[in-house]
Amino acid sequence: MKKDLATNASEQLLLQRPMRRFRRLVCIAVVVFGSCLLLAWVAAEALIVNAKLAHADALVVLAGSSTYLERTRHAAQLFSEGRAPRIILTNDDLKSGWSAEQERNPLFVERAAEELKRLGVPSDKIEVVPGRVMSTYDEAVCLRQYAQERSLRSILVVTSAYQSRRALWTLRRVFQGEIVVGLDPVAPGDQAPTSATWWRHRLGWQLVPGEYVKMIYYRIHY
Secondary structure, three states, rough: OOOHHHHHHHHHHHHHHHHHHHHHHHHHHHHHHHHHHHHHHHHHOOOOOOOOOOOEEEEEEEEOOHHHHHHHHHHHHHOOOOOOOOOOOOOOOOOOOOOOOOEOEEEEHHHHHHHHHOOOOOOOOOOOEOOOOOHHHHHHHHHHHHHHOOOOOEEEEEHHHHHHHHHHHHHHHHOOOOOOEEEEEEEOOOOOOOOOHHHHHHHHHHHOHHHHHHHHHHHHOE
């Protein structure tokens, strides 16, 4: 009888061990996954900066084909609030999808201008910086010349949230204090995914990890 009880107890212990290991592994997996989510959120939030400027001589919308809608909408909102009397667009010369109405592939800068007009910004308050820009650094150089030629003393830049830190650093480095630069980024969640969910989207991987790669490149080369 005692032998049977001992055998049963041993069998129960043997059965419990795999269950304990499984529970331990589940706990470890939950902790690791939670830590990864927190790290992803922190990494995204660290890219977002805001340089407040109550009023500027012009709003500047940086080019960005994947997020041009959220940028133009935000710029239109700031314009309606009276934050600046005009909106300036940069042109990356990239074509958008087919327009049945125009029977061609309009440039994204044209799409942005049309969206601004649709949102109530008068066409004579929308300007496009001449020339093609290939990067944020190009935009900063072209904007500096454009602003100097028009005697602008301040600009309020609109761009997507995850580009904001690099954009502000680049613009201030190029402008060298000659023109006041403010920045009001678009809160993520429209076209750009939120800080908590970017890792679930292909665009998010371009905007967050890709932005860190660009920041390293800019720090080395500019």
